Amino acid sequence: MSSQSCVEVHTEWGIVSARQAGRNKAKEIGFGNVDQARITTAISELARNIYLYAEKGEICIGEVSEMGGAGVKKGLQITAKDVGPGIDNIREVMADGFTTSGGLGAGLPGVKRLMDHFDIESTSGEGTTITAIKWLR
Amino acid sequence: MGDAYLRLQEQYRKILNQYLENKNEQGLYHAQQFSKKVLENQISPEEVVSLHLSTLEESFPDIPKGAQDSFEFLLEVMIGYGLAYQEHQSLKDRQRELESEIDVAANMQQTFLPSGIPEPEDLDVGVLSVPASKMSGDYYHFVHDENDCLGVAIADIIGKGVPAALCMSMIKYAMDSLPEQRLQPADLLANLNRVVEQNVASNMFITMMYGSYDVRAHTFQYAGAGHEPGFYYSAEADEFEELSAKGIVLGIKRHAEFREYQRVVAPGDFIVLLSDGVTECRTEQGFIEREEITRLIRNHMHLSAQEMVNHVFHELEKLQGFQLRDDFTLMILRREV
Ligand SMILES: Nc1ncnc2c1ncn2[C@@H]1O[C@H](COP(=O)(O)OP(=O)(O)OP(=O)(O)O)[C@@H](O)[C@H]1O
Ligand SMILES: [Mg+2]
Numbered sequence: 001m002s003s004q005s006c007v008e009v010h011t012e013w014g015i016v017s018a019r020q021a022g023r024n025k026a027k028e029i030g031f032g033n034v035d036q037a038r039i040t041t042a043i044s045e046l047a048r049n050i051y052l053y054a055e056k057g058e059i060c061i062g063e064v065s066e067m068g069g070a071g072v073k074k075g076l077q078i079t080a081k082d083v084g085p086g087i088d089n090i091r092e093v094m095a096d097g098f099t100t101s102g103g104l105g106a107g108l109p110g111v112k113r114l115m116d117h118f119d120i121e122s123t124s125g126e127g128t129t130i131t132a133i134k135w136l137r
Numbered sequence: 138m139g140d141a142y143l144r145l146q147e148q149y150r151k152i153l154n155q156y157l158e159n160k161n162e163q164g165l166y167h168a169q170q171f172s173k174k175v176l177e178n179q180i181s182p183e184e185v186v187s188l189h190l191s192t193l194e195e196s197f198p199d200i201p202k203g204a205q206d207s208f209e210f211l212l213e214v215m216i217g218y219g220l221a222y223q224e225h226q227s228l229k230d231r232q233r234e235l236e237s238e239i240d241v242a243a244n245m246q247q248t249f250l251p252s253g254i255p256e257p258e259d260l261d262v263g264v265l266s267v268p269a270s271k272m273s274g275d276y277y278h279f280v281h282d283e284n285d286c287l288g289v290a291i292a293d294i295i296g297k298g299v300p301a302a303l304c305m306s307m308i309k310y311a312m313d314s315l316p317e318q319r320l321q322p323a324d325l326l327a328n329l330n331r332v333v334e335q336n337v338a339s340n341m342f343i344t345m346m347y348g349s350y351d352v353r354a355h356t357f358q359y360a361g362a363g364h365e366p367g368f369y370y371s372a373e374a375d376e377f378e379e380l381s382a383k384g385i386v387l388g389i390k391r392h393a394e395f396r397e398y399q400r401v402v403a404p405g406d407f408i409v410l411l412s413d414g415v416t417e418c419r420t421e422q423g424f425i426e427r428e429e430i431t432r433l434i435r436n437h438m439h440l441s442a443q444e445m446v447n448h449v450f451h452e453l454e455k456l457q458g459f460q461l462r463d464d465f466t467l468m469i470l471r472r473e474v
Contacts (some may be wrong), residue, residue: 034187035211041216096224096231122269 004062004079010055016075018059022078024104025061036082038114039076039134046080049065050103054084054128064133075116075135083127090120141178148174150192157196179226181219188213239299243271247303249309252399253441255279257287259350259473263442265450266466275412275464276308282319285352291468292345293364295386295414301464304341308333322347322360323397328383330362333388343387346410354403355472360395362387363414368431370438372405373474377431380408407442407471408435414463415449420456434469442469 005025007018022043026036043059060079065072075111087093096109108130112118115132122128150170156164175185190208193200227455239260254262266275274297280288292308294301311332320328326346346367348359369380384395402408411430418425430449437448444465454461 031189033190034183037183037209037212037216041213041220065406077269106217106220109224113220114216129157 002084004060006058006060008058009047009050009054012051012086015044015051018043018047018061021059022076026076028061029074031076031134031136034135035136039078041066041106041132042111042114042132042134045108046132047107049108050080050082050084052115054082057082057084057127066135073135075133078130078132080130081127082129086124086126086128087120087122088124091120094120099101121136138167142180142184143179145171145174145180146188146191149188149337150195151191153189154196171449180213180225181222183212183219186215189442204270215338237384239271241269242299244303246272246306249306250277251279252266255281255287257281257350258351260283260287260470261353261442262287262442262472263446264468265443265446266464267461269414269449269461270298270470272299272302273464274305275296275414275466276305277466277468279311281313286319286320287326287350287470288319288351289350289468289470290345290347290412291364291410291412291466292343293414293451293464293466295342297346297463298394300341302341304337308343311336319349321397322349322358323395326360326362326387327393328457329395330385330387331391334391337388339388341388345387346382346411348408348410350402350408350470357400357402357408357470358397358401360384360397362393365416367400367411367413368409370409370434371405373403377434380410400471404472404474407469410468410470412464412466414461414465415453417456418453419461419462421458425453425456444473445469 005021007021008014009018010110011024019040023082026039031039045058050059058081060081062079064077066074066075067073090096091106094100094112098107099103108120109132111132112135117133119131120128149171152164156168186208190205194205250253250266256262256263256316257325266273266277266279270273274294275292278290282288290312290436292305294304294308296304297467308329311329315325324343328464329345337343344364346359346361346364348357350357362384363386366379366381368379370376382396382398385393385405386458396440416425416427416430433449433452434445437445440448446469449467450465453465
């Protein structure tokens with residue numbers, strides 16, 4: 001992965017900075033306005049979770065590429081990392097209709113939908129790391 | 138972006154420009170038709186906003202910057218709707234899956250019920266069992282034995298739907314595993330009570346009426362476990378009486394004893410067994426009276442036992458506005474004249 005920029009999330013300001021970093025990178029890679037909005041929404045959700053449940057952590061944004069059938073594929077990768085309480089039952093939180101806030105559609109399943117690739121690693125008591133990629137089409 | 142999307146984009150451009158030119162109702166009708174297509178193709182709202190903006194930019198090259206930027210704002214707002222829509226879709230798919238699983242289970246459950254109706258000499262039997270939803274918490278059963286006795290059971294699991302249906306399959310299994318030799322109704326219930334108490338979840342209760350009709354002597358011996366009383370129709374008196382049997386609901390006490398009752402059945406007399414879905418039928422005016430049921434039965438008494446239960450069901454169904462609130466089971470045994 002090439003250069004990666006990280007933003008610390010500890011306040012709501014951090015959430016906005018993380019969005020800004022994601023927006024800049026998305027534009028730079030060449031994403032259109034719809035995908036930009038999807039990427040920033042995903043970042044918001046991940047950053048808010050850090051802010052709400054782990055108190056602090058960081059969001060890193062980077063460009064990734066992969067060799068595909070039609071040449072090199074470019075994408076944007078979000079990594080959200082914290083050493084907070086972790087998530088006990090990942091399967092449960094990834095199920096539709098689970099979010100505690102009753103927030104329709106968003107939450108972690110929403111992030112998974114907005115992005116092309118989604119990976120979550122979490123250990124109770126140790127923290128959570130979520131990686132998500134959006135590929136440029 | 139797929140071909141379908143490009144085609145939609147082209148169409149949107151066309152109908153929007155048409156509308157802007159003519160500003161008539163027909164143009165808006167096109168918009169409404171378009172929205173169906175968009176949903177069909179699972180295009181999310183934020184994509185529609187972006188589609189709108191790009192079409193606008195083409196048609197009005199000098200659209201004010203502020204207006205243009207406001208679409209970015211709208212786009213961000215619409216993302217949430219897009220997600221909610223997708224979640225709704227996936228929940229709908231899951232619901233369809235569950236429904237089809239329940240259909241399979243309901244078909245399986247049907248096979249637990251007797252496939253035919255016994256036709257012993259001099260006795261006319263009719264039965265109908267209809268679940269309120271797909272699966273039933275009612276159960277009925279016939280046992281023929283070599284002593285010319287026909288055993289009949291009618292049971293009602295307290296509760297409805299899938300949990301009641303699971304419990305109902307337990308009862309079927311329990312009845313099948315009772316000792317081979319014929320049991321008197323009271324002993325049979327005591328036996329079954331033990332099985333239920335030991336094997337069925339403690340919050341599941343079953344009421345049952347079990348009777349044994351002696352086809353040669355024309356006697357009916359029966360016992361009940363907290364079950365809805367039935368009726369006994371005496372042809373000579375031309376009257377209905379309650380057919381009740383005292384006994385505790387199955388599954389509450391480990392050791393329970395049941396009282397046995399006997400009736401001598403005269404020609405033309407009949408026995409009506411039912412589940413509480415029959416008597417607890419609710420109309421707009423409230424619960425119907427038990428007399429209402431006997432009135433309905435009386436109206437159809439000239440028919441065969443099976444036709445009687447069918448007609449009573451149809452009329453009760455109509456009274457309730459074709460909405461069953463509880464599983465319905467009705468059984469009639471009539472000594473032929
Ligand atoms: N970084 C995290 N650390 C600890 N727990 C987390 C973290 N992220 C999510 N969770 C847990 O997972 C649950 C689900 O998160 P998700 O974002 O899907 O929904 P939500 O935050 O409850 O509601 P919404 O995001 O829709 O407002 C949270 O309620 C929280 O318990
Ligand atoms: Mg959240």
